[in-house]
Amino acid sequence: MAARLQRMSRLMLKTLREDPADAETLSHRLLVRAGYVRRTAAGIWTWLPLGKQVLENVTRIVREEMDAAGAQEVLLPALLPREPYETTGRWTEYGELLFRLTDRKGADYLLGPTHEEIFTQVVKDQCTSYKDLPVMLYQIQTKYRDEARPRSGVLRGREFLMKDSYSFDTSDEELAESYRLHREAYVRIFTRLGLDHRIVSAVSGAMGGSASEEFLAPAAAGEDTFADCPSCGYAANTEAVTFPLKPAGNPLGHPPLQELDTPGTPTIETLAEHLGVPASATLKNLLVKVDGEITAVGVPGDREVDLGKLAEHLAPATVELVTAEDFTGRPALVRGYVGPQGLAGIALRYLADPRVAPGTSWITGANKPDTHARNVVCGRDFEVDEYLDVATVEPGDPCPSCGAGLRLDRAIEIGHIFQLGRKYADAFGLDVLGRDGKPVRVTMGSYGIGVSRAVAALAEQTADDKGLCWPDEVAPADVHLVAAGRGAQTELALELADRLAAAGVRVLVDDRTGVSPGVKFTDAELIGVPRILVVGRGAAQGLVELRDRRTGEREEVPVEAAVERLAG
């Protein structure tokens, strides 16, 4: 079947030599410079012809593999009524991330950030018996999230294309199977896309390691950090790394608590230097307000509290930092010198990192100005109300699985698979008639791929200093044909373009007049079609040059050999 032939003389394409001023990441710079995308508003993008083709290629691969996995394609609206999101509480929980609007009658609507609610309603309407399940539904559809800082081009937009799917089963075993089918489909999709990817655990071990996994594309521009263990293969988003709680012996076996005069040491750094101890020997206590109530969070002094993790752990409660005013009228709270041994007396909750285990001994604040205490022992001098993994993870931290040192890497989240369970089915009363004639509550899975983001992730992973460099199946063409000269060379190029297209090869031919060969070569490298075929001076002798965009290898070959190789 004949393939697409595009002539650059007619293609709407303007390449740029300069990086756009606001571009932070490689993919953002190159996708704009090569004329694939154009900014319409903050985090809102237009896909120009070449960009739309790449997006469509990614979409096609996703669709083919979802179909092959047995999922059924549907299309839900983006403009959604408030009520179902009120039912699950997400109308409020999403906060400012949700675009909300009102119609002419004053009814509330939102632009869907994800569609669990509506899919649950659809299945409740369509499926009534266990015979109707399992069912896996997907859509490739536009999503909206009002990100606080939209950036990195199409990597994190406010309007973006997503493949979201949902599975509906009557048992945990069936859900596990739907999850497995999605996991395998995702591996096939990312492999076909040519995306280097890692599957990492996305939730704490306490919830079961297989209940949620992320597909990450390692890339410097990534906003996620994942930890992996070179020894045992453990891999997890740093947000999901959990350290086991290991009690460190008898709390009563330590020397007694001793107060230390430590003038001018309100920070861990000043304290550790003053005492000549490592920061890890000290206990840092951060005060936050959880739903307005002051709460202390303890982590070893060489760590920070990851506020994002903390907020996630405590959601839907709100988490704020305390301000100077919160200390007013609370003489027991001494700023910079808080110690957990003083908190029980004033009824403050104490949350701590698992390293603050029973039997561990710390140097920490003495709840008096300019004073610290040593030999402050967990289980003797203070108690932890709840253990939470909210400390930052550092390279070399012990692998929770085998104890070897963890590596940390940046990555882009390109997929997420999640065993939701019955949360949404409970909210909407989604039951089907079971084999025994009694209602069975349905259990769900939710699975997402960022389709427009995958384009950016691919650009990040495959580009080089010359420009984009697409994998075969995603590229806007199979071959970029450059007519280096006018007249006979352009004629031969166009003739070759016709022959290749007729043979099923997708061709982008640079037949522009008034553009120098140098500019054409630079553009070809920027645009990133995998193979470049140059019709230049050798054409008179029946020779053309075949270049590999990725390796830069060049080879002069007879015209017929080139056609045969490209069409073969």
Add this chain to the structure above:
Amino acid sequence: MAARLQRMSRLMLKTLREDPADAETLSHRLLVRAGYVRRTAAGIWTWLPLGKQVLENVTRIVREEMDAAGAQEVLLPALLPREPYETTGRWTEYGELLFRLTDRKGADYLLGPTHEEIFTQVVKDQCTSYKDLPVMLYQIQTKYRDEARPRSGVLRGREFLMKDSYSFDTSDEELAESYRLHREAYVRIFTRLGLDHRIVSAVSGAMGGSASEEFLAPAAAGEDTFADCPSCGYAANTEAVTFPLKPAGNPLGHPPLQELDTPGTPTIETLAEHLGVPASATLKNLLVKVDGEITAVGVPGDREVDLGKLAEHLAPATVELVTAEDFTGRPALVRGYVGPQGLAGIALRYLADPRVAPGTSWITGANKPDTHARNVVCGRDFEVDEYLDVATVEPGDPCPSCGAGLRLDRAIEIGHIFQLGRKYADAFGLDVLGRDGKPVRVTMGSYGIGVSRAVAALAEQTADDKGLCWPDEVAPADVHLVAAGRGAQTELALELADRLAAAGVRVLVDDRTGVSPGVKFTDAELIGVPRILVVGRGAAQGLVELRDRRTGEREEVPVEAAVERLAG
């Protein structure tokens, strides 16, 4: 290449025996009953698996023909910033039809109802020279309009799928060529879709008949009415029918104006009956407020003023009906007895239908209670400030082209092509460098196809009392294979399904157990796949039944002959 094989035992599909309570039109009833679409909110629809397939088939045909016409596909966002729509005035002009919203920073956005503004900006950014033009761009994208009365299912939704395209040229001749390319592509698209369609003039003759045409699909459920002439082939949306202004002789040749005592005749009906004259001999004068200013509109008494047409003619001015309060303090305006001969004195504008031509004589209000006047002559007793075609068109009205009687029919607008000219280019200063080195203002065309609406229009035109009945290329399958019985019949049906799919035939096979043959046949007719192949009792003798969904013809044929015929 193997084609899609769908097993109904696994397909998410629930057909309904009863019409949905709120369904007004045939397509609405049947698309819901056959499980193609499901309502999510007023005018906002979910496309279920079979519906999504039909929508995708329509999309593919539109895309192929737009590509063949040389248009380039792009994808613009739906969430758009206010500024460009402020530049053209449409932020305000759209009124309540526009969905507006605010982001977390308080910036104003809208959901795009159509994208002229953004396309103009894109081209201004991408094209700088006459060499970059002509360019035709299109997208297949979701549009939003907050319709006052969303109804008729996907025929008139508030979120809908549209193909919109835009042409950019440097001369009127080139624009005419881009327009022609679109017109031809549209004919190919609607022909391939199997949509019976008419091309009608969509604007008044004064603006030039070819500047805007509509593609209408005749259907009882249509919201548009078009007039066509069986004699000369003239066809126009009734909104665009214009009648020539034909002066009717010397205004001074009539008898003098004479007042008549007509008690209790405030309506045309009562007046005509009282005087024993046809309604067409009377002149009806409607009072409206145009941007708040009272204005009279005169039409022959057997006509109504089409307020939609009037509003369109006077846009962007607002048009409202007068209320009782508007008569307060205006003794010269006597409700029910207004005549144009009294308006000049009180400085009221008088707009009128072309039939109120100079020299015509009328019976109309005398501007006194219970009094009318006869021999009220245009050009002698009153003047018309402006002639407008705002009267309703009636069957039998003279064709503006040849004078024969017009026919009127209901239709669905499925496409619109429009030579916009320089309105948007002027608003954004869209110039390119001309051949002579001087800037040339660009001229534009705008072209739309309602993709989701085309599905409904097809359903309207092709359905019968048994259900849907899709044309081949649009249908969700080529053949609907019904396993009438269990065991061997189901096995044979599945085997045939595999063979047909392998041969490239798209198959929907009803392999459901516990469903009677009668229900399966009813469902097959409701779903509307063009060919139905029944594997029933004859299967033991190697015979199957081939049914044509449209004609109802049935034929018993040997299995191999059926395969050959379907796969041939």
